[in-house]
Amino acid sequence: MFDREHVVGLIGRGEVLAAYDIAHAALEAPERDDQAAYFAVLCLARAGALDFARSEYVRLGLHEVATHDAIALGARLLKDVALATTGARRLAFAKASIRQYEKLVQQYGGIYGAINAATMTLVSGNASGAAARAREALAMPAPVGLVGEAAYYDAASRAEAHFLTGNLEAAREAMNRAIALAPTAYAAHASTLRQFEMLCRETGADAAWLAPFRAPACAHFTGHILDTNGAALCGPALRQRVDQLLATQRVGFGYGGLAAGGDIIFAEALIAAGAELHVVLPVEQRSFVSVSVAPFGEAWVDRFERCLSQATSVRFASVDPYLGDEQVFAYSSQFAMGCAVLRAQTLSTEAVQLAIWDGHAGLGPAGVHADLTYWSRSERRRAVIEIERPQPSPRSPEEAGDPRRAMKAMLFADIQGFGALRDDQIPVFVDSVMGRLAGAIEALSARPVHVETWGDGLFLVFDEPIDAALAALALLEIHRTQDLRGLGLPRTLGLRIGGHYGPVHLRTNPVTKTPAVMGAHVVVAARIEPDVAPGSVCVSEALAGALATFHGDKVRCGYVGRTQGRKGFSSTPIFSLTRAL
Incomplete structure (x- = not known):
């Protein structure tokens, strides 16, 4: 029996793929279940498998179902296609979505269908028609007794209607009322902000008016580990500067490490300010403490443990012990930066880097200077607290790491x-x-540096995250053009692709004598693909973060849930990968 309540809860938590698995399994039952069909297609759409979702919507007969949810889903699928394309195809799908939203209003009323019909009228190129529809939506009375997010969405819809009529001041006032009704519903706010950003692009309006409605900033924080005497990182003066920085930068979410020194000072300040602390450790916890915390005294270990116990989340870039390769620390910082950028995108707010830095250039792959250099490639804002410390001592050649280990996508x-x-x-x-x-x-402009294949399986390795992402989308798009029925093959043959980014070992296979790419991060990539919805690409948080940090103009990553953790492997967050609009 299909457990609708459980599936709704999973979707509400963002566990879209787990919800899809349940809905899809219910469809295998002898008796048809329209609810299972609806949720299966909804999950496919949210996972980024838009074309497959549209075909399943028809195959499962939802286009003939007259419920509010089924009609709204059909309208949403058409709207998403229109917004993702251009030219005649965009116009055709925009008009089709308008008809579907009109059907929703005729049968069920409500401002949701009316305002979406108005918005898609604008997308179709009819600004005056959009304004007329928006005025009709504003004339609809608000339902009685709405509270929380339901009240927020009604008020936000009216803000959208005011914008479509050209009354920006009324739109701003309506958004202020909406935010007041659900001040911490950041995900709901972000959904509205993305809609307004699209409308600003369509109309050529300046989106700066949306700034007061954005969530607090998401920060990556980085600071020096203690030196031999620790003087530059001790005392109340530095903490006061950090407190002031968090306030002026309006930080509500912080991502970074937890080494003795700058990291822990940032973490304590975030907790004291009521912000979320998200810790990213480079290696297994005991090993990290023994290398980066315990050498500086029990007091720092106590501070580490207090911060860790109050952290909103704890991630591990690797679950292995530290074996002397500094690249794991560099990878961990890059992972944390990606998490901050992804969270900022999810909340439609800004990502900023905060640093405590002595001004010295780094001597290796990891450290504050390396973090600042990596972040600067994104051209995002950063704020630095400058401190005075002696020049660090030179590093031994052994600290450079294994040249047969490299970052790969x-x-x-x-x-x-x-x-x-x-x-x-x-x-x-x-x-x-x-x-x-x-x-x-x-045909790829940046071809893989390593390829393996078996049966229907492919393993492709790339030097750069964006090359892997564009390759995955190219493969998906070419597969969608296949006339499977004409070839005498099942139409349900769906390509699914999983991706990851991390340090791997570059070796020679002793059996085949051919180059081999090995390591724990290869296993991470392999464990993602079985949980991907057919017709889509899903990537790890590390790959999604790298793409979001530097290539948000080309691709988009959205959280869809966690892998199932098969065969004793822990579950991991995964993100859909699509082309940026």
């Missing part, structure tokens, strides 16, 4: 349903389906 891909093919279908699958994918790989 990895993709695992396969075709769901391949195992059910008949033997007589295998040749056409290999020649046509895999052949088309091979052609897409050969």
